[in-house]
Amino acid sequence: MQPTRVISRHTKDLDTEYKWGFTTEVEEEVAPKGIDEDVIRYIWAKKQEPEWMLEWRLRAYRYWASLKYEEPRWASVHFPPIDYQGIHYYAAPKSVTGASSLEEVDPEIRKAFDKLGIPLQEQSRLAGVAVDAVFDSVSVATTYQKTLEKLGIIFCPFSEAIQKHPELVRKYMGSVVPYSDNFFAALNSAVFSDGSFIYVPKGVRCPMELMTYFRINSPDTGQFERTLIVADEGAYVSYLEGCTAPIRKSNQLHAAVVELVALDNAEIKYSTLQNWYPGDKEGKGGIYNFVTKRGKALGRRSKISWTQVETGSAITWKYPSVILQGDGSVGEFYSVALVNNYQQADTGTKMTHIGKNTRSTVIAKGISAGHGNNTYRGLIKIMPAAHNAKNFTRCDSLLIGDRSGAHTTPYIEVRNPTARIEHEASTSKVSDDQLFYCQQRGISEEEAHFMIINGFCRDIFKELPFEFAVEARGNLAAGSVPPPDCFVGCRLLAMTIRKRISGTGY
């Protein structure tokens, strides 16, 4: 039976509160709808990749095809069957293909990034943040590449890395998330088009934030990006990704894979501000966000830290995880997931302790408003060789209104008796009394919610890179002392929450 087509489900109402919902008129080159081996070859040819990439893609595709459209259904998210033959798997603005400089890129695309607060031109680019800007399936521009090159740091679009650094890509791609890892990882491995590649050489501390900004523009198009970050011995890098999409009546699929590798004494800090279009008030439209993110703390005393702020998407399905392989390695997961209207989030982490004296920390905050449903799902796994492993987990849920849901599903698997595992959980509700107390002091209901949520998330917001928070706002007066809570959250996020919570009418 042909699955029902949901990728272009139409509705009348559009959510006007989503500030990043504009579309850009640009001529795009689009692969025919659907997926088969010819489409894989089409993408491979478009990207002018070497032969080994075609083999890899085809192996992934054949594995995916063997799953017969059976997505994993264990998560507590509900969606109608996705019509995988109704999606374009590749869409690239014509002006980008073959452009040798930013000047050749369609000014509309540059304007779009300006509007998003991510100017790409040399004169106006963000200070202290190098940006790789990805528009639909391709990277448009990467700033500060020259500056970084002097330090031996590679920061480039994934497709460029395949051309210029094939040895590194072949060594690490799929080493953390093999294509057979899961349904969506297999799909991504078959059709991924771009994303970022980062290599920080031995002993180098990357002096600036590296950031990729993902923008979906074209309708009925999936985005399948792939990011690979390798921190060599003693290296440090802080990376940030942001994502937005236009308001579309149809659901759009986003299935990314992110792999991180940290060698001896290396540290990778990975932050996400996920703000894909969440759908309208009735739950129509929005991005299906099925993402596989995993880091391997391979080296001794290496460290991988995930911080995510998930406020967008109709469905979020992601579990940024750490394999703690090196002795003394550290894994961290800090998460805020906000759902409103009919959004669904099933997110959490897996910490797999393999090495001795490994430590992991998990702090997850879920906020549910409207009819939103939020699930924390986590696995703490202590393998037999992991002597003296330690984990601390805390899950807090905040409920707003009386139609939202919060669920916590922690799994703990211990195969070494020296392990020390702590788990704390709490659920609270924004009460009418709390709101009235704020209102009685002249604070609006909207501002009160914002304040309470901001307070609830403070532990997580402080993990976000401060430079970005400042830059993203762009107008913080130089030299002014921020009030204590001013820098806990990036203002982008603050705006999102404010927009999202207002006018929900619960």
Added chain:
Amino acid sequence: MSHHNGDTRPPMLQIANLHVAIGDVEILKGVDLAVRLGEVHAIMGPNGSGKSTLVNVLAGRPGYTVTQGEVLYEGMDLLRMLPEERARAGVFLAFQYPVELPGVRNWQFIKTAVDSIRRHKGLKELSVREFDRLLQDKVRTMEFDPELIKRAVNEGFSGGEKKRNETIQLLMLDPKLALLDETDSGLDIDALRTVASAVNTRRSSSNATILVTHYQRILNYVTPDHVHILIDGRLVMFGGPALALEVEAKGYDWLRQAAETTG
């Protein structure tokens, strides 16, 4: 009521025939009260008489139904205003049970409140330094532990600390009409004196205070212009400060009986 003989200014607050219910239960059964600028009114009554209901309805707390009557505040129909609009127009309620706001720092909460009200008045938000100076001043006046300013609002505060925190907010927001809902209950004598002196310092011809209390104790430190006795949803008697002492000596029963016989 006729006890304002000789004062021809229109009251800042005029409550007329106010009936209020919670669900099907009528709590206030026709309250009339006029409050003029510069006045301090004490409303006394036994538990369950409707004292808290009165001030909470004035502040706009949800959960009450006004079935009859009206309230004019500075010429505005108070009952039609949102709670935050009332607050911005100068109505302040010191809560009997101040609410905890986990994660929200007291400092930030008070700053946000002060700024919201200033914005409403068309004034600029206070700079961090200006705000800090004002706040530190009040913290000292109220003999408040400065550490509590950095903590989450009322979280883990003792009863007395919560009431002092309410009073700091009263001083910071400097409202036209202060409603104090049993601010004196649960306070030791030192705290009671501090809170009372804050009410006294505020006293001026540009504001008014309604003080709701069960006991006469606080009235040893704050001398009200008028004392009203609320029993079973009705204001059954009014008088000067001496009335409070009489209630203290004789209890409420004689007033209750008097109310019943007069119907």
